[in-house]
Amino acid sequence: MEDKNPSSNTITFLGTGGARFMIISQLLASGGLWLDLNGTEVLLDPGPGSIVQATKRKLKPEKLSAIILSHRHLDHAADVNIMAEAMTQGGFNQHGWLFAPADAVETEPVIFSYLKNYLEGIEVLKEGKSYSIGNISFTTPVRHIHPVETYGMLFTAAGHTFSYIADSRYFDGLCQHYGGELLIINTVFLESRPPADNPLTPTDHLSVPDAEHIIRELKPKVAILSHFGMSVWRAKPWEIAERLSQQTGIKVIAARDGMRFDLARLDSI
Ligand SMILES: [Zn+2]
Numbered sequence: 001m002e003d004k005n006p007s008s009n010t011i012t013f014l015g016t017g018g019a020r021f022m023i024i025s026q027l028l029a030s031g032g033l034w035l036d037l038n039g040t041e042v043l044l045d046p047g048p049g050s051i052v053q054a055t056k057r058k059l060k061p062e063k064l065s066a067i068i069l070s071h072r073h074l075d076h077a078a079d080v081n082i083m084a085e086a087m088t089q090g091g092f093n094q095h096g097w098l099f100a101p102a103d104a105v106e107t108e109p110v111i112f113s114y115l116k117n118y119l120e121g122i123e124v125l126k127e128g129k130s131y132s133i134g135n136i137s138f139t140t141p142v143r144h145i146h147p148v149e150t151y152g153m154l155f156t157a158a159g160h161t162f163s164y165i166a167d168s169r170y171f172d173g174l175c176q177h178y179g180g181e182l183l184i185i186n187t188v189f190l191e192s193r194p195p196a197d198n199p200l201t202p203t204d205h206l207s208v209p210d211a212e213h214i215i216r217e218l219k220p221k222v223a224i225l226s227h228f229g230m231s232v233w234r235a236k237p238w239e240i241a242e243r244l245s246q247q248t249g250i251k252v253i254a255a256r257d258g259m260r261f262d263l264a265r266l267d268s269i
Pocket of ligand 1: 071073146167
């Protein structure tokens with residue numbers, strides 16, 4: 001394990017699997033994104049295994065200042081309780097915030113009430129609002145089309161801006177809300193799916209053609225695909241990324257479990 005450079009600004013992909021079959025098989029890990037920017041550490045979307053992946057990679061949950069949930073689905077929120085426990089050292093070091101949409105913390109909260117008391121507070125995410133934690137600030141520009149209340153984020157930190165486009169059906173206007181030098185796109189499907197009559201058939205996710213469209217529209221310096229469903233995984237995400245790089249002329253990377261992306265890479269592009 002390499003030593004962490006304290007001056008680096010990094011995004012660590014604790015897992016790259018997305019949607020139910022990938023998550024229940026753990027063919028790819030899940031666990032979310034660990035942001036370490038300008039001395040502030042934040043965990044985004046702690047799916048199942050977040051505590052396992054974080055500790056395995058020598059990340060220190062007690063250093064977290066906040067946990068952010070894009071939405072309440074299991075692959076994004078299953079480990080929120082254990083990560084709140086770890087962030088606060090079992091309640092002995094009360095601190096840290098939870099940011100989550102209203103439906104994740106109100107009627108059927110994803111976090112136990114005794115753990116809520118360990119936190120400094122809970123901030124409810126709303127469309128078009130801005131938030132800050134330590135040296136990181138972010139906005140939740142638009143509500144996504146997904147079965148539960150869901151937001152992506154546009155982050156500003158350490159002199160960089162980047163977007164995290166969380167789960168959503170593609171819609172006109174999705175692109176206009178996200179920009180920045182780096183785009184992280186949750187790419188669950190290989191092909192777009194039409195809306196289905198059966199509510200058990202998932203359709204409200206971005207596909208590879210959607211990701212290509214978004215990359216062409218937004219022209220980031222780098223795009224990172226992650227949160228792969230089974231169909232994307234079978235098609236080899238690294239080959240998809242290579243093809244998209246050639247087709248769009250923009251550097252597209254397929255995230256790997258444990259990948260650490262240093263934002264300094266953006267300066268040389
Ligand atoms: Zn979801």
